[in-house]
Amino acid sequence: MKPLAFLAPSILALSVLASPSLALALSEDGANTLRSIDYYKTQVDLKTRPFANGDSDYTIGQAMYQYETKLKTVKERLEKVPAADRSDPKYEATAKWVGEFESTLKKWQAERGTNTQNLKAKAAAEEAYKTESRNLGDALGFVKAVRGTYSYDLEPAAMLAKWRSAEALTAFAAKCDREFAAVDATSYYGREKVEACKNAAEWRTVLKPFLDARAQAKAKKLGDSVAATLTRIRNGESVYEAQLDRARKPTEYLASLRGSYEALYTAMGAPLPAGLFSSIESAAAGYAAAVTAGQAKVSYKPGRFSDPAVSAAVKAALATSKVKVVKISQTFGDWDIRKSGLMPTHRIRDSVVLGQAAGETHCRVYTITTSQQYAGGGRYAGNLSVDLGREPAFLIASCK
Numbered sequence: 001m002k003p004l005a006f007l008a009p010s011i012l013a014l015s016v017l018a019s020p021s022l023a024l025a026l027s028e029d030g031a032n033t034l035r036s037i038d039y040y041k042t043q044v045d046l047k048t049r050p051f052a053n054g055d056s057d058y059t060i061g062q063a064m065y066q067y068e069t070k071l072k073t074v075k076e077r078l079e080k081v082p083a084a085d086r087s088d089p090k091y092e093a094t095a096k097w098v099g100e101f102e103s104t105l106k107k108w109q110a111e112r113g114t115n116t117q118n119l120k121a122k123a124a125a126e127e128a129y130k131t132e133s134r135n136l137g138d139a140l141g142f143v144k145a146v147r148g149t150y151s152y153d154l155e156p157a158a159m160l161a162k163w164r165s166a167e168a169l170t171a172f173a174a175k176c177d178r179e180f181a182a183v184d185a186t187s188y189y190g191r192e193k194v195e196a197c198k199n200a201a202e203w204r205t206v207l208k209p210f211l212d213a214r215a216q217a218k219a220k221k222l223g224d225s226v227a228a229t230l231t232r233i234r235n236g237e238s239v240y241e242a243q244l245d246r247a248r249k250p251t252e253y254l255a256s257l258r259g260s261y262e263a264l265y266t267a268m269g270a271p272l273p274a275g276l277f278s279s280i281e282s283a284a285a286g287y288a289a290a291v292t293a294g295q296a297k298v299s300y301k302p303g304r305f306s307d308p309a310v311s312a313a314v315k316a317a318l319a320t321s322k323v324k325v326v327k328i329s330q331t332f333g334d335w336d337i338r339k340s341g342l343m344p345t346h347r348i349r350d351s352v353v354l355g356q357a358a359g360e361t362h363c364r365v366y367t368i369t370t371s372q373q374y375a376g377g378g379r380y381a382g383n384l385s386v387d388l389g390r391e392p393a394f395l396i397a398s399c400k
Contacts, residue, residue, distance in 0.1 A: 030085030034094050037074050041097060044070055046104045049111070054186055057116050064105075064112060071105055074098050118182070125182035128175075129189055133196055136172055139165040143199040146210045156218065156260035159211045163267050166203045173200035208268050215264060216273060222257070223279025226250075230283065230290035236297035238393040241321075250284035294396035295362050300354035303329035307349060310370045310384060314351050317386035318366070326363060326399065327354040335372075335380075344374040356399060363399040366392055 026034070050063035078098050085091055133140060142150075142162050154162070176197035183193045199206070229243040246253045254277050265272050307330050315325045328351055335347035353366040368386060375381035 026085050026088050026090060027082050030081045030088070030091065033077050033081050034090055037077055037094050037098070040070055040074050044101060046100060049108055051108075051112070051115070053115055053118070055115065057112070057119065060112050060115065064108065067105055067108075071098075071101055074101065122182040122184075122187065125180050126187055126189055129180045129183045129193060132172060132175070133189075133192075136165075136168055136200075139169055139203070140196050140199055142166065143169070143203045143206050144195070146206055147199070150210075154214055154218070156215060156257075156264050159215060160260070160264045160267055163207060163211060163264065166207055169200040169203045173197060173203075176200065208270070211264065211268065212270065212273070215261060216276060219257075219261070219276050220279045222246075223277070223281075223283050226280055227283035227286075230286050233290040233294040233396045234297075236294060236395060238395055240393055241391045246280075247284050247287045247290075250281060250287075253284075254280060291362055291396055295398040298365060298395045298397040299400060300327055300363070300365055300397060301352070302327065303331040303350075303352050305330040305333045310349050310351060313370055313384040313386050314353060314368050317368075317388055318353065318355055321388070321391075322358040323355040323364070324358075325353055325355050328352070331367075346371050346373045347380055354397065354399070355394075361399075363397050364394040365397045366394045368392060 044067065050067060051060040075098060078095060081091055086095075139162075143166060176193070180193060180197070183189055185191075187193070225243075226247050229239055229247050232239050233247075257277065257280075258272075261276065262272055310330060311325075311328045314328060318325055331350045331352055335349050337344050337347050339345060348369050348371045351366075351368050351370065353368055354363055355366060356363045368388065371385045371387065372380045373382050373385075
């Protein structure tokens with residue numbers, strides 16, 4: 001047998017590696033340090049990000065601080081592993097994990113920055129939505145109300161104003177998926193935005209049939225009002241000048257209405273409905289017959305008394321309305337004294353008047369109050385005041 005010194009170099013190397021007493025091993029310090037890093041591995045989940053999109057930057061900052069502290073600690077400990085131990089597979093595996101930890105944390109930090117920008121964009125979008133939706137509150141509220149049980153009466157001019165106000169909703173709706181896109185279900189205004197954007201997108205579909213129906217109903221109601229006036233005349237009941245004018249001058253009345261209705265339908269991109277004012281025209285056609293019936297029911301019934309001064313004042317007052325007094329009398333023999341407590345304030349006297357307005361073949365019966373202020377010392381002084389109000393009520397009557 002040959003001495004060991006004469007063995008081939010390769011065989012010698014194998015024998016050295018196979019000998020337990022000659023195998024490479026971590027130093028005690030190196031092994032302890034790597035074990036301490038192993039503890040941190042159990043505390044860090046690199047597959048699960050410690051925050052969710054939309055979390056506040058404060059919340060994310062707290063979570064990230066813990067990870068940053070751990071990374072700093074394991075990097076410092078890895079640096080303490082002796083150089084002689086750094087070729088050990090255990091060290092290499094630990095160093096690889098620390099590198100993954102660091103790169104993952106950098107990725108999360110970048111995502112945190114993106115989240116911060118998204119939060120700022122969301123806040124800006126919420127503020128923009130809040131401002132614009134509040135500025136359009138009347139229009140949005142009207143569309144919402146129409147979808148529900150809106151029951152208020154509207155004049156054509158008011159309907160047009162509602163339509164014009166709602167026109168701004170088209171631009172608002174276009175922003176719902178752009179400027180307001182960040183206002184989502186997690187936002188304070190999220191649920192409100194869903195409804196507001198729906199109403200803004202569909203405002204024409206909602207308002208056009210509603211306003212059309214309301215406009216036609218309003219015109220029909222005006223026709224019913226004319227018909228009601230003529231019924232009162234036929235029944236011998238009182239009416240007012242404006243009511244009478246609508247029935248006896250339907251052409252002028254319709255001309256005063258047409259402009260506001262045409263403006264509304266033009267704005268809505270629709271023609272004026274055929275027969276829109278037919279109820280007014282058909283009702284007004286009964287004017288002459290109603291006046292004839294009214295004259296048969298009402299005639300002048302004179303009062304039992306006469307006061308020339310009061311009669312003169314009443315005649316002058318009615319003349320300003322182009323009504324000529326045919327007959328006049330007073331209904332009670334003396335003035336009616338009105339008081340505040342025990343102190344007289346004024347006195348009144350009623351007159352019954354048969355008058356004829358310019359251009360009319362029939363007459364009217366008025367009941368008109370005249371007053372005079374108390375001057376003290378048992379005296380009443382000053383001009384007589386004839387109370388015609390905004391317009392006095394009267395009965396259509398025979399001139400006999």
